[in-house]
Amino acid sequence: MMMRLMASLIAVLTLLSATAAIGQDSAAGRRTFSDGYRFVEMTGEELFANVCQGCHMPDAMGASGAGTYPSLAANKNLESGAYPIFLVVNGRRGMPAFGDMMTDGQVAAVVNYLRTHFGNDFQDAVTAKDVQDARR
Amino acid sequence: MIKRRDLLTLIGTIAGSSAMYHAMTSLGFASESAYKGPLRLAGDPKGASVLILGAGLAGMTAALELRKAGYKVQILEFNSRAGGRNWTIRGGDSFVELGGHRQKCEFEEGLYINPGPWRIPYHHRALLDYCRRLNVALEPFIQLNHNAYLHTTRAFHGRPQRVRSIKADFQGQVSELLAKVTQQGKLDEAVTKEDQEILLQALRAWGALDRDYKYNANLGSAEFRGYSRDPGGGLTADPLPSDPIALPEILRSRLWLALQSFARYNFQTTMFQPVGGMDMIGKAFAREVGDLIRYNAKVTQIQQNGSGVTVSYVDAVNPSAVQQATADWCVCTIPLSILSQLPIDVGAPMKNAIEAVPYAASVKIGLQFKRRFWEEDEAIYGGISFTDLPIRQIAYPNYGFNRSGRGILLGAYLFEGANAYEFTAMTPAERVASAVEFGSLIHPQYKDEFETGVAVAWHRVPFTLGCSGEWSDAGRAQHYRNLCQIDGRIVLAGEHASDLPAWQEGAILSSLDAIGRLHERVVKT
Numbered sequence A: 001m002m003m004r005l006m007a008s009l010i011a012v013l014t015l016l017s018a019t020a021a022i023g024q025d026s027a028a029g030r031r032t033f034s035d036g037y038r039f040v041e042m043t044g045e046e047l048f049a050n051v052c053q054g055c056h057m058p059d060a061m062g063a064s065g066a067g068t069y070p071s072l073a074a075n076k077n078l079e080s081g082a083y084p085i086f087l088v089v090n091g092r093r094g095m096p097a098f099g100d101m102m103t104d105g106q107v108a109a110v111v112n113y114l115r116t117h118f119g120n121d122f123q124d125a126v127t128a129k130d131v132q133d134a135r136r
Numbered sequence B: 001m002i003k004r005r006d007l008l009t010l011i012g013t014i015a016g017s018s019a020m021y022h023a024m025t026s027l028g029f030a031s032e033s034a035y036k037g038p039l040r041l042a043g044d045p046k047g048a049s050v051l052i053l054g055a056g057l058a059g060m061t062a063a064l065e066l067r068k069a070g071y072k073v074q075i076l077e078f079n080s081r082a083g084g085r086n087w088t089i090r091g092g093d094s095f096v097e098l099g100g101h102r103q104k105c106e107f108e109e110g111l112y113i114n115p116g117p118w119r120i121p122y123h124h125r126a127l128l129d130y131c132r133r134l135n136v137a138l139e140p141f142i143q144l145n146h147n148a149y150l151h152t153t154r155a156f157h158g159r160p161q162r163v164r165s166i167k168a169d170f171q172g173q174v175s176e177l178l179a180k181v182t183q184q185g186k187l188d189e190a191v192t193k194e195d196q197e198i199l200l201q202a203l204r205a206w207g208a209l210d211r212d213y214k215y216n217a218n219l220g221s222a223e224f225r226g227y228s229r230d231p232g233g234g235l236t237a238d239p240l241p242s243d244p245i246a247l248p249e250i251l252r253s254r255l256w257l258a259l260q261s262f263a264r265y266n267f268q269t270t271m272f273q274p275v276g277g278m279d280m281i282g283k284a285f286a287r288e289v290g291d292l293i294r295y296n297a298k299v300t301q302i303q304q305n306g307s308g309v310t311v312s313y314v315d316a317v318n319p320s321a322v323q324q325a326t327a328d329w330c331v332c333t334i335p336l337s338i339l340s341q342l343p344i345d346v347g348a349p350m351k352n353a354i355e356a357v358p359y360a361a362s363v364k365i366g367l368q369f370k371r372r373f374w375e376e377d378e379a380i381y382g383g384i385s386f387t388d389l390p391i392r393q394i395a396y397p398n399y400g401f402n403r404s405g406r407g408i409l410l411g412a413y414l415f416e417g418a419n420a421y422e423f424t425a426m427t428p429a430e431r432v433a434s435a436v437e438f439g440s441l442i443h444p445q446y447k448d449e450f451e452t453g454v455a456v457a458w459h460r461v462p463f464t465l466g467c468s469g470e471w472s473d474a475g476r477a478q479h480y481r482n483l484c485q486i487d488g489r490i491v492l493a494g495e496h497a498s499d500l501p502a503w504q505e506g507a508i509l510s511s512l513d514a515i516g517r518l519h520e521r522v523v524k525t
């Protein structure tokens, strides 16, 4: 834990100075910002980095405080694509529903990204049609 | 005919003040608060014990009132401090968010940011009453500052407009239009001739119209929208009017949207903030009940049977050994984002309710600047500027006015919507850098004057995992009552068990309601 803290502290410091030095290539410039209620990010990678990692963390390992965000890494629950589709669309417990904030294609993209990264290797891609069906 | 005021005086003298209060309410003077004054728990609890989970405002309200009523009370709290979401960050404080990023706040001594609650409406009677009873000094929170900005990237070449001019120009030109159709006789069916005369007078007065019912650049409209040269003294005394912004521009800019931020019941003047930071309230409660709190106690399981409640917890810092606390009854104020993950012995209706509430995303960013340029350069003293940039708001400090030296701005306040998630997904340093970047489009001084910042993304706050419970109408209709019913020996309280979501008043009112019902059950058994 201590090591991890130190590492992130160093990351913070580097980032601050990088922003100051480069100017144009600022943090605001590198990140994606949607301009309404819905997300503009389209690829699974972008969606993960701008939405999911807020809670599940950049390495998808989740985090724990008074409660826990589950790890999505090497996660057997992702084996059936329907399950993560359901969760992203409808939310679960404290997790918000993203069904209104993402199109079918976006949900499919982020689910496919998750199911093929972070130690997950499920090659049967889900489709926008699967998401559409899950919304009913 | 007797006038209303006279009638009230009459009732007051004859029947005393409670009759007066009822009369006032039915005549529409006093508005109904759900708060009926300090709680009175009559009857002897005969030594019954209550375990309270969470030392936020809901938990500490319950502790204060139940101990006073004769209960044996203990609180288990995850944090090493009391207050929960009632929280202030000052220079020297550090904070580790989920994921491990540690921020040390480098603000100058005496400067602070309220990362959660920051304002109190005048009609939050319960919270205000506790502030009075616990000696929490209040000062005005400025929601509407006519000299703050409304800003959109889509109009006026991105130049911020003063609230004052948008409000006056919108009001003035809408009045002009209405006056015009009135004079054309187009309201003849809806308004009597006599009333049309009064309406025209009203529109002229309210909209700052000239003799011909036109809204123009003149000293009359300048009194509303501001001057291009203010009245002065001596040889430069004469003021100059300023040019209104044309209605189509205002309409298309959508800046009128922000005007409701000043008009709605929850945001009407007078609003308050505690002097010195919102956590003065939590600290005041802790002065009363701090001796009952066991800190660093992370609850992991809640069990009950016919004779009592057993709660398992671990030391939050050193979680190896599971410990247990027991009591006759339990008031649980743990946010549902966390409670929904814990094993808890309650029936299906309450369990389903606990699982039915997603938690909203919210981000607040505090920025310290070398000087209070918003006051020095722009005459903005307190209040809020609204923008359609991802930062959404810039709020100016409502304390330390007109001082030289450093000051803190709230550089972003996001609540729900895509940007709140995007900011949560960043590192704290990225959030701060982005807030500076965007904010400098409104205040170019940012670039030279910025020193240091802190950023709190509520989904990464270890003790709540989110900002507040986000009930849908359907969810509330299906589950809300089941959430609030007493289940055996357990009752829930907190912001999530109220119809005032994301307000401290909701936490307190839910607690008073829960312990009132619990006490009734205890004295009956």
Ligand SMILES: Cc1cc2nc3c(=O)[nH]c(=O)nc-3n(C[C@H](O)[C@H](O)[C@H](O)COP(=O)(O)OP(=O)(O)OC[C@H]3O[C@@H](n4cnc5c(N)ncnc54)[C@H](O)[C@@H]3O)c2cc1C
Pocket (backbone or CB within 6 Å): A066, A067, B053, B054, B055, B056, B057, B058, B059, B076, B077, B078, B079, B082, B083, B084, B085, B086, B115, B116, B117, B118, B119, B120, B297, B298, B299, B300, B333, B334, B335, B338, B362, B363, B364, B458, B463, B464, B466, B467, B468, B493, B494, B495, B496, B501, B502, B503, B504, B505, B506, B507
């Ligand atoms: C960004 C933001 C802005 C807000 N703005 C305003 C505002 O302007 N005005 C206003 O009045 N309100 C505002 N609110 C709402 C207000 O903060 C809450 O409604 C209120 O503080 C909730 O009180 P509570 O007692 O219900 O919960 P909390 O204060 O969250 O208390 C719950 C307690 O339970 C503890 N806990 C959690 N898990 C465990 C566990 N496993 N074991 C033991 N203890 C645990 C927590 O540490 C915490 O102390 C705002 C909130 C946020 C986040």
